[in-house]
Amino acid sequence: MADPRAGSSSSDSDVVVRLRGITNRFGTNTVHQGLDLDVRRGEILGLIGGSGTGKSVLLRTIIGLQRQAEGTVTILGVTMETATPRERAAVRRQWGVLFQDGALFSSLSIGDNIQFPLREFTSLGKGLRADIAHMKLELVGLPQSAWGKFPGEISGGMRKRAGLARALAMDPKILLLDEPTAGLDPIGAGDFDRLIVTLRDAIGLTVILVTHDLDTLYAACDRVAVLSDRKIYAIDTIPNLVKLGHHWIREYFQGPRGRAAEGTYERNQASGAPDARSAAAQTPTQEQEEGV
C-alpha cells in the first residue's frame, strides 16, 4: 500500500473498525486532529507512536471510554455516535478488551471472571457456561488448575492470559489489546504473540493492539499504524513503513533494538519455523488444525 492514508481503498464490508476525522482534546492539548483509520477484517494491526501521541487514548476512543470531540467511530458497520443504545450494546458484545494488567475482578476467581460476561449476557445453563469457560481457559493456554484461583494469587503473565480468556468469553469479532506483552518475560511475551496469531487463525478475530514491543510487531502484526503529529502518519507492513524514510519510524525499527527484533524474526522465517507455526507444540489448537 503506497498510499499512507489509512487504507481508504479497502471496501466497506472488509472494514471492521472505521475512524473518520477523530479529534481528541484534553483541555487545550489536542491529542488527535482529524484522524482516520481503517482496520480490515481478520488482520492484526499494531498501533505505535512515541509517548504522549495518544495510542491508549485512541484505543479508548474505539471502545467508547473516551468520547471524541469530533469525528465518527464506525464499528462493524454501526456508527456509534448515532446508533441507538440497543445497537451500541450489541456492538459492545462483539469486541473483547484486554487491559494492561488484565483488569480481572479481584473478588472473583479466574473461572468466575471468565464466566462473568456469559452470566451477564446470556441465559446459558450453569453446566454449559462452565464448559465454555473451561474451554476458553484451555484456549489461552492456562492450566485448568488456575480455575479456582484468585487474580491476586497468580503471576502477571497468567493474569494477562486470564484477562484474554475473559475478553474472548463472548466470542468477540474484534479483540483490542493494550500493551499485551508489557511486563512479561521474553518467553512469556513470545508465547503471547504466538497465541494471538493462533487465535486469529482459529476463530477469525480482528486484533488491534497497542504495543512498544518490537518483537510483537514483527512476529504478530500484519500491519502497523504509526501515530504521529496527531494523525495516523502511515499504516503498512514494517518493511514498507521503513521505506517511507520518516526519521522517527527509521529510528524505531532500525535502532539497535529494532534490528535485533528483525534479526530474530528473519532467523525464524529462514529456519522454516515462522513464529505462528512454532506455536504448534504449545497450543493444542494449532496441532489439531494440522491434523485436519
Added chain:
Amino acid sequence: MTDRLVSTVLPLKSPSGGPALSGDRPAPGGDFAVERAEGAVRLRLTGLWVTETLAGLAERFLQEAGAIQSAAVSLDLTGVTRLDTAGALVINQALARLGAGRCRTEVVSPDEEFIRLLNTAKPVPEGDRPGPQAPAPVRFVNQVGRNLTDVGRSSLGMLSFLGEFLGTLGYLAVRPGEIRWTSLAFHMDQAGIRAIPIVSLLSFLIGMVVAYMGMNELAKFGAQFFSIKMLEVTILREMGVILAAVLVAGRSASSFTAQIGSMVANEEVSAIRALGLSPMVLLVVPRIVALVLTFPLLVFIADVVGVIGGGTAICLTSDISVENFITQFNNGAKTNNFLVGLIKAPFCALAIGLVGCYHGFQASTSAESVGFLTTASVVKAIFLVIVIDAIFAIFFVNIGL
C-alpha cells in the same frame, strides 16, 4: 478423540446458508432436525449457533444426540449461518457422546472456518478440571477451623507487633536523632487536632441526652439534683473516653490501615526496607506516638464539652439555674472520676494505633485486601477499646477508686 472423526465433505448445496428444507423453518436463533433413514441418522443444524442463541438449544441438542441409537450419524452444518467457539463446543460435546456409544460420526460442512472452529473448541474433560468443592458441612467445619486459627495467628501477630513497636521505641530513646519529628507533628494534627470538632459535637450531644434522660427518670423520685452527679460519673468516667475512642478508631485506625496497606500494595514498604530503613521508625512510631500523645487531649475536651452539654440540658429543662448547677457539680464531683477516665486514654490510643498499623502491614498486592483490612481494623479497634475499658472498670472498682 473427535478430531479423527471430523472430516470435511464438500457441500452439496450452496454454502450461503442453504435453502431450508420442507418443514425446516429457520428459527430466529439456531435449530436442528433429526432425520432417520436406513439405519443412518442425519442431524441437520440450522441458523445461528453462537453464544447468545445456545441457551436451551444446547441442552435439547445434547439430549437428542445422546438418545440416538445408530451406527452412523452425520452432522450437517450446511444450514448453519453463524458458528462460534461456544457453538462448536456444543457440537463437539455431542460428537463425543455419540462417539462414546460406538457410533461412527461424520461432519458435513461447507465452510472451512467451521471445521477450524470445531478443531479449536475442544471440551475440557471433567478429569482435567480441578476437583469439585468439598460438601457444605465439610466446608463449614473447614471455615470455622480456619477462622479460629486466623484469630490465634492475628493475636500472636499483634503481640509481636507490640513487641516490635516497644523495641523500636527503646531504640529511638537511645538514638533520638532518628525520630521523624515532621511526620509525628503531621499525624498529631491529622489524628488529634482535626478530630476535635467532631469529638466535641458528639460529646456535647451525648452529654445532653444523658443529662436529660437521667433528669426525667430521677424527677419521678424528686431527685433531680442527682442527675448532676450522674452526668459527672457517666461522662467523666466512661462516656468521654469511650466516645472519643470509638470516633478515633473509626477515623484513625481506618486511615492508618488504608495508608500503610496501600503502601504495602504499591511495594513502597518494600522500597523502604530495601533502602535499609525501618518502616517501624518511618511509618508506625510517628502514627502511634502521635495518637498516644493527642488522644488524652481529645478525651479531656470530650469530658469538658460533655459536661457543658449536660449542664445545658439540665439548665434549660429544669428550674436548676446555671449557678446552682456549677455549685452542685463542684460539691459532688470527685477528681477520681476524671482521672480514672483520663488514665485509660493512652492505653486506648495505643490499642487503636497498633491495630490500625498492624492491619496495614497485612495487606497483599490486591486493592481489595486493603478494603477488607480497613473494615477489620476498625471493628477490632473498637472491640479492643471496650475490652480495655471493661478491664479498667473492674480494676478501679476493686482498688476502691
